[in-house]
Amino acid sequence: MRIRILGSGAGGGFPQWNCNCANCRAVRARAPGFTPRTQSSLAVSADGANWVLLNASPDLREQIAAAPALAPAEGDPVRASPIKAVALTNGDVDHVAGLLNLREAQPFSVYAADRVLQALAANPIFTILQAQLVPRNELHMDEATPLTGAGVDLGLSVRAFPVPGKIALYLEDQNAPNFGTSAGDTLGLEVIETKTGKSFFYIPGCAKIDASLANRLRGAALVFFDGTLFHENEMIEQGLMGKTGSRMGHVNMSGEDGSMAGFAPLDVARKIYVHINNSNPVLDANSTQRAAVQAAGWEVGADGMEVTL
Ligand code: MLT
Ligand code: MN
Ligand code: ZN
Numbered sequence: 492m493r494i495r496i497l498g499s500g501a502g503g504g505f506p507q508w509n510c511n512c513a514n515c516r517a518v519r520a521r522a523p524g525f526t527p528r529t530q531s532s533l534a535v536s537a538d539g540a541n542w543v544l545l546n547a548s549p550d551l552r553e554q555i556a557a558a559p560a561l562a563p564a565e566g567d568p569v570r571a572s573p574i575k576a577v578a579l580t581n582g583d584v585d586h587v588a589g590l591l592n593l594r595e596a597q598p599f600s601v602y603a604a605d606r607v608l609q610a611l612a613a614n615p616i617f618t619i620l621q622a623q624l625v626p627r628n629e630l631h632m633d634e635a636t637p638l639t640g641a642g643v644d645l646g647l648s649v650r651a652f653p654v655p656g657k658i659a660l661y662l663e664d665q666n667a668p669n670f671g672t673s674a675g676d677t678l679g680l681e682v683i684e685t686k687t688g689k690s691f692f693y694i695p696g697c698a699k700i701d702a703s704l705a706n707r708l709r710g711a712a713l714v715f716f717d718g719t720l721f722h723e724n725e726m727i728e729q730g731l732m733g734k735t736g737s738r739m740g741h742v743n744m745s746g747e748d749g750s751m752a753g754f755a756p757l758d759v760a761r762k763i764y765v766h767i768n769n770s771n772p773v774l775d776a777n778s779t780q781r782a783a784v785q786a787a788g789w790e791v792g793a794d795g796m797e798v799t800l
Pocket of ligand 2: 531583585766
């Protein structure tokens with residue numbers, strides 16, 4: 492199974508268009524140790540020819556352009572794409588807006604939880620993906636769903652499961668508990684290769700490593716995990732936004748309840764941070780925070796990085 496990080500950044504990317512924080516200034520200036528990042532997405536293939544995207548970011552056009560395997564192959568018909576399916580972990584803008592890049596009457600399948608399918612259905616702009624060409628399939632929790640698209644069996648299935656999180660920002664209800672969030676608003680995905688049974692986890696948004704998630708991940712071969720913030724208060728401290736990590740539905744890397752501590756006893760063979768916000772000090776390859784996550788056995792995901800499982 493081949494896995495490519497299309498985008499390792501969080502919503503906004505790195506640098507973010509309107510951000511003048513120290514990290515964004517440094518990456519714009521091409522300072523040593525800083526690498527630009529597009530928004531949050533992976534691509535996965537069992538056969539190297541047919542691919543599923545895990546989330547579709549607003550940067551999808553440039554992500555496809557940077558990945559030769561995602562271009563039409565020589566000898567393909569005049570309109571063709573190796574992208575046969577898209578599976579979504581939530582309804583956030585950074586994870587669904589890229590569906591609009593996949594218009595132009597190309598068949599593929601969309602997979603998402605009912606709550607996310609409802610959010611798409613409520614936005615008429617997505618009808619540009621005609622229903623007869625782009626079927627929308629519900630992911631049922633804890634069931635392995637075989638992925639097919641455009642008449643092709645991808646040789647992969649996904650098992651979706653709810654993780655602690657938050658409803659998409661544009662759907663928040665200020666008067667409801669946890670802003671109207673319910674189960675299915677934030678998913679983790681386990682992607683399983685049919686032929687070998689090998690699997691990995693993709694969890695780009697997660698508010699807490701609870702016992703259920705810890706049990707699921709224990710002993711995993713590979714996990715791509717929410718690396719939004721290093722510290723709970725880093726966005727407030729940098730004057731960027733008055734929200735903590737918890738308020739945004741993202742667990743932090745550091746601290747007692749953070750992902751480094753949460754994963755420490757889980758015996759995960761390879762763990763890679765993705766969905767890294769531009770405020771995160773690990774984006775500086777020479778920072779003490781980068782050294783700390785590496786010492787804890789983590790890799791910091793980068794655009795174009797590929798893993799074979
Ligand atoms: C998030 O990951 O918290 C969202 O992408 C925020 C947003 O929609 O801007
Ligand atoms: Mn996001
Ligand atoms: Zn910034």
